[in-house]
Structures are given as C-alpha cells and as structure tokens.
Amino acid sequence: MTGPSAVGTFFIEWSQKGPPATCTSAVHLSWAHPEQRDRGAKPVSSWLEWSIVHGPLPWAISFLGLAGLGYLILRRGKTWWLWRVLPVWLGVALVVGGTFVYIDYIAHLWADKTPRRAIFFIALGVFGLGLWVLNLIRTDLYRRIIASVAVIALVAGCATQFNIVFGTYQTVRTALGLPQPGEGSFDQVKKGANTVTVPPGKYLDDVWQAPAGLPPVGTLTTVQIPGAVSKFPARSARLWVPPAYYAHPQPKLPVLVLLAGQPGEPEQWITGGLITERMNDYAAVHDGLAPIVVMPDDLGPGGMDGSANPLCVDGPRGNADTYLSVDVPNWIKHNLQADTDTTHWAIGGLSHGGMCAMQMAVYHPKLYPTFVNMSGTNEPTLGYTDLTVRDFFGGDRAAFSAINPVEILRARKFPELLGVWVVGAQDNLFRWQMEHTLSVAKEAGVQTYRYLPPGEHNWSVWGPGLMLAMQQLAPRMGLIRP
Numbered sequence: 001m002t003g004p005s006a007v008g009t010f011f012i013e014w015s016q017k018g019p020p021a022t023c024t025s026a027v028h029l030s031w032a033h034p035e036q037r038d039r040g041a042k043p044v045s046s047w048l049e050w051s052i053v054h055g056p057l058p059w060a061i062s063f064l065g066l067a068g069l070g071y072l073i074l075r076r077g078k079t080w081w082l083w084r085v086l087p088v089w090l091g092v093a094l095v096v097g098g099t100f101v102y103i104d105y106i107a108h109l110w111a112d113k114t115p116r117r118a119i120f121f122i123a124l125g126v127f128g129l130g131l132w133v134l135n136l137i138r139t140d141l142y143r144r145i146i147a148s149v150a151v152i153a154l155v156a157g158c159a160t161q162f163n164i165v166f167g168t169y170q171t172v173r174t175a176l177g178l179p180q181p182g183e184g185s186f187d188q189v190k191k192g193a194n195t196v197t198v199p200p201g202k203y204l205d206d207v208w209q210a211p212a213g214l215p216p217v218g219t220l221t222t223v224q225i226p227g228a229v230s231k232f233p234a235r236s237a238r239l240w241v242p243p244a245y246y247a248h249p250q251p252k253l254p255v256l257v258l259l260a261g262q263p264g265e266p267e268q269w270i271t272g273g274l275i276t277e278r279m280n281d282y283a284a285v286h287d288g289l290a291p292i293v294v295m296p297d298d299l300g301p302g303g304m305d306g307s308a309n310p311l312c313v314d315g316p317r318g319n320a321d322t323y324l325s326v327d328v329p330n331w332i333k334h335n336l337q338a339d340t341d342t343t344h345w346a347i348g349g350l351s352h353g354g355m356c357a358m359q360m361a362v363y364h365p366k367l368y369p370t371f372v373n374m375s376g377t378n379e380p381t382l383g384y385t386d387l388t389v390r391d392f393f394g395g396d397r398a399a400f401s402a403i404n405p406v407e408i409l410r411a412r413k414f415p416e417l418l419g420v421w422v423v424g425a426q427d428n429l430f431r432w433q434m435e436h437t438l439s440v441a442k443e444a445g446v447q448t449y450r451y452l453p454p455g456e457h458n459w460s461v462w463g464p465g466l467m468l469a470m471q472q473l474a475p476r477m478g479l480i481r482p
Contacts, residue, residue, distance in 0.1 A: 048173040049277075053460055057172075058160045065157015068150035069124075072131040088130040096123040112261075112351065112457070113429070118165045125158035167272050167459030174271035182217035182276065189219060189241055191337040192250035203481040204251055210287035211247050217280045218242040218290070220270070225296055225331045230314075230322035235303065238266045238295040240279055243288035245337065252339040254477035255332055256291040257324070257368070258466075259349030259356050263304045266295035272459030278467055291346075291477060292338050296328050298356055311380040311392060312356035313403045324356075325364045344477045348372030348420075348469065350462045351430070355380060355405075358419065358437065362405040365416055370476045372469045374422040374462050378433035379404050406440050415445040420472050422465035424455035 052058050073085060096119065104113045128151050135147035169175040198204050218241050225237045244251050258275070260268045269275045275293060283290040298320050302308025310317040312324070324347075332338050339345075347368040349357040354376025361371035380403065382388045393399045401407045419441055423434040434450075442448045451468045455461035474480035 046173075048171065048176075048178065050172050051170060052160060052172060052175055053164050053167050053170055058164060061160045062157040064153040065155070065160070068153035068157070069128060069131075071150040072128060072135055072147060072154065084134050085131070088134070089127055092123050092127045092130060096126060115165050115457075118162055121158040121162040121165075125155050125162075128154040128158070165458065167461075167463075168268060169271050170274050170459065170463070174274075180220050180270060180276040182215070182280070183220045186221045186223050186239070189221060189239070189245070189336065191335075192248060194249035195337065196247075196249050196251040198252075198478065203475070203478055204253075205286065205289055205480050208244070208251060208287060208289060210244070214243045214288045215246055216243065216284075218245070218276075218283060220276050223335075225328055227319070227323050227327050228330070229326045230319035232310075232318045232320055232323035232327070233300050234323060235265060235297040235299075235301065237297060238270060239336075240276060240293040240295075241336070242279065242283040242290035242292070244283065244290070245292070247288070250337050251289070252337060253289075254291045254339050254344040254346070254479055255336075256293050256473065256477075257328065257345070257347040257357075258293060258295045259298050259347070259353030260295070260303075261349070261351035261353050262299055262309050264299065264351075264353070265303055266297055268459070269295045273463040273466065275463070275466075278463060282467065282470065286480060289479060291473070291479060292332075292336060294328065294332060296324065298324055298353070309352065309382060311382070311388070311403070312359045313380065315392060317392075320356075321359075321363060324360055325367055329367060339478070341478075342367050343369055344479075346370035346372065346473050346477060348374065348466060349376070350374040351376060351457070355437075358441075359403075359405050361417055361419065362408050362414065365414060369416055370418045370473060372420045372422065372466065372473070373434065373437065374465050375424065375427055375430045375457055376421075376434060376437065377430070378436045379406055406437060409440045409444040409446070413445040414441075415447075417441075417445075418447040418472065418476055419449070420469040421448065421450045422461070422469060423450075423452060424457060424461040425452045426455060427457045427461070430457055 050057050052061075100114050100119050132147055132151035136144050139147075163169050163175075173180070196204070196207060198207055220238065220240045223237050223239045225234060227234055242253065245253060258266075258269050258273075260266055275295070279290050279293060297303060298310070298312060300308050300310060300318050300320075308317050310320040312320050314321045329342070333340055343366075345368060347357045347360050348354075348371060351374070354373040355378075357368075357371045358373045358376060359380065361368045379385065380388065380400075382391055385400075389395060389397050389400045419438075421434050421438045423431050425431070431452075438448055438450060449469075449472050451465060453461055453465055453468065475482040
C-alpha cells in the first residue's frame with residue numbers, strides 16, 4: 001500500500017536465529033478505510049460493500065439516532081424530567097450496569113472485559129425503549145407515530161456505535177447476512193487428478209502461469225469437520241479456496257488455519273475480518289494464487305456465550321488440541337488439493353484465537369511452524385490465572401504450567417518457528433500481553449515480527465493485520481517469492 005494518504009505508522013520488529021541478529025525498523029505504510037484497504041484504493045462496486053464502521057454511513061445513522069433521542073426525551077415540565085426520565089435512566093443504569101458487573105467480574109464468561117463504550121450504547125438503547133413507552137402513554141396518535149420512528153432511529157444508531165467498538169460487521173452486506181461473492185457449495189471444491197510440480201528451492205509463483213478461464217474470485221463455503229479422533233463437538237467451519245484452485249493442472253496450495261476470538265465463531269472471519277474480499281483481492285494481484293483458508297471452530301457449542309472455553313487443550317471441556325492438530329489436518333489432507341508439506345502451513349487467530357494459534361505452534365511445531373498471534377492473551381485464560389487454575393485444572397498449578405506456551409518457550413528453543421504478532425497501537429489491555437509473549441518467544445529463538453497498526457481490540461485491526469502478516473506468511477508457505 002503506497003501513496004501520500006498515509007495516516008498511520010506500523011512498527012515492525014523482527015529477529016532471526018543465529019548470532020545477535022536482531023534489528024528494529026519503522027515502516028511507513030498507508031492506512032485506508034476497509035473499503036479501500038488491500039485493494040489499491042479501488043472504488044466500492046456496490047452499496048452492499050459500504051462500510052458501516054468507517055466513513056459517512058455509520059455517522060449518518062448515528063446522527064439520526066441522536067435526533068431520535070432528542071425527540072423522545074425533550075418534553076416540557078419538571079414532572080417529566082424528575083418522575084419519568086430520571087427514574088428510567090437510573091433503572092436502566094442499575095440493570096445494565098449490574099448485568100455487566102456480573103458478566104465481567106463474577107461469572108467471567110470470557111477473558112476480555114466488556115468495553116465501557118459498548119456498555120454505554122447498550123444502556124442508551126434500552127433507555128430509548130423506556131422513553132418510547134413513556135411517549136405512548138396519554139399522547140395523541142401523531143406523537144406515538146413519530147416516537148416509534150424515533151426509537152427505531154435511536155436503536156439503529158446505538159447498534160451502529162456498538163458495532164464500531166468491535167467491528168464485528170464491517171459492511172452493509174455482512175450486517176444483512178447476505179451471501180459473499182463466490183459463496184457456493186462444497187461440491188464445487190474438488191481435487192484434481194493432475195497437479196503442478198514445484199522444483200526444490202522454487203516458489204509456487206516461480207512456476208505458475210494462470211490459465212485462461214480462472215474464476216475471478218475464490219469460493220467460500222461451509223463445511224463440517226468432524227472430531228473423528230478428538231470427539232470434539234465443533235460447530236460448522238468455513239472454507240475459502242482461491243481461483244487458482246480451479247486450474248488444470250491444479251496447484252498444491254499451502255494452508256492457512258484461522259481461529260476466532262472468544263466469544264466467537266468462524267463466521268466472524270467473514271463478517272468482521274472480510275476474509276473473502278481480502279483474499280480475493282490478494283489473489284487478484286498474484287494471478288489467482290493465495291493460500292487455502294480453513295476456519296475451524298475451536299470453542300464448541302458454548303463458543304458464543306463464553307460458557308465452554310476449552311483453552312485449546314485436551315481437557316474437561318473437550319479435546320480442542322487434538323481436534324486442531326489431528327482431526328482438522330486429516331480432514332484437509334483427505335478433502336482438499338492442499339500442499340501436504342506442513343512446513344508450508346500456518347495458523348493464526350485473534351485474542352483467544354491468537355493465543356490458541358501460538359499454543360498450536362509451540363505444541364506442534366512440525367505441523368504449524370508459522371503462526372500469527374493477533375491481540376492474544378499472555379497465557380491461556382478464563383479471565384485471570386487463579387481462576388483458570390482453580391476452575392479448569394482443579395487447583396493444579398503445575399498442570400497449568402505444563403500447557404502454558406510461555407513456560408514451554410522458557411524451557412526449550414524453537415528456532416524452527418516463525419511468529420507474527422499484530423496488535424492495535426491503542427489496545428492498552430492486550431498490547432503489553434503481546435509484548436510479553438513476543439519477548440519470551442524471541443528468547444526461545446523464534447523468528448519474530450511485530451505490527452502495530454492504529455486501532456484498538458477489534459476487527460478493524462485484525463482483518464487488515466492479517467494481510468500485513470501475509471508479507472511474512474506467503475514466502476514462508478512457499479507461495480510467493482519475497
């Protein structure tokens with residue numbers, strides 16, 4: 001990404017095995033909104049691709065919501081303010097605030113604390129509903145109709161601002177749940193009889209010539225990856241294959257496994273990470289080449305409510321480690337025309353998934369020698385160390401240390417691993433945790449890279465951050481010559 005429109009700086013740090021060969025560099029890169037990122041600032045082709053986290057649309061919706069709030073709240077008389085508005089606001093504050101105190105500090109449903117901005121917009125939306133009810137009591141039909149329109153605008157504005165906090169839905173298309181370009185059936189994804197041979201020492205793009213007739217975009221589909229060995233009750237996975245997958249002869253493409261956060265699900269890589277359009281754009285500038293992207297579920301049925309985090313290990317909440325290290329690779333090798341040389345495989349994730357990706361690389365360095373840790377925690381966690389040790393390991397701190405990748409990295413060297421760390425420059429909670437795990441990995445001989453794009457703990461960092469990491473991943477996977 002180039003040009004004079006840069007508004008941010010990515011700081012990239014890397015270290016390589018060998019004698020003191022650690023160097024640090026600051027690289028200035030352009031940083032555009034999601035509808036322009038990774039696409040050479042090409043124009044948005046459809047209103048369905050309009051961003052709902054950046055640009056004029058979300059702020060227009062929010063302004064209408066503010067106007068709706070004004071209509072609902074502005075009425076004359078002390079009685080209205082003292083005996084209607086104030087009690088409703090206090091009641092909402094008590095209920096919503098109490099709910100999130102319970103979620104974050106008592107139940108510890110997930111490791112991350114709910115951002116205060118998100119709580120505020122939930123409370124504001126509920127407050128608006130309360131005001132709407134008050135506007136229906138002893139008022140004329142005209143006010144009731146306008147109040148109903150106003151509350152819809154207010155709730156839409158609050159939902160938009162709430163979504164901006166997390167970036168879970170990046171475009172109009174993803175918010176409406178519409179199919180992605182190229183979305184289809186798994187029946188379309190067939191293994192070919194003939195494959196492209198890559199000589200030793202060469203990269204796939206050295207010998208690749210895109211044939212005529214390749215589809216313009218890859219295929220996104222839903223697949224079931226059973227826990228044949230692990231018995232892990234995984235939810236549906238998502239799969240994307242690039243246009244090059246449909247060539248004859250067929251290239252054996254490297255594999256990128258991507259994990260979501262917690263609470264989360266594979267679908268969030270589509271709605272928040274925009275993985276389909278980002279990888280389509282990547283393939284478009286590499287003659288159809290890109291990795292096969294597999295997005296399995298590592299959380300199980302309780303993944304969205306935070307009640308069943310298996311910590312990416314084999315334990316009382318399911319054998320997530322075996323699922324990701326045995327069942328998922330076996331399924332890929334059996335069902336896809338993928339490069340079976342796992343030195344060309346990589347795994348990545350965000351938040352919980354970032355730590356999980358690091359765990360898989362440390363537990364299984366021959367299977368996942370390359371990993372991307374985006375905004376990951378500093379250890380596998382249910383919220384904090386003592387809670388994790390007590391509730392997951394029955395108070396056995398030694399058992400926890402045995403699965404903690406930080407402790408494993410301190411005990412031995414991993415010069416065969418390459419890791420990329422990505423964290424938002426304004427992510428105050430997770431940035432220090434990432435610095436900690438990166439430092440330990442570097443001491444263990446891991447080749448480390450770090451990106452600090454502007455942003456906080458949300459998808460507006462992770463989607464573009466993955467494409468930054470592709471600068472290291474593509475050569476490492478034998479895909480694109482550096």
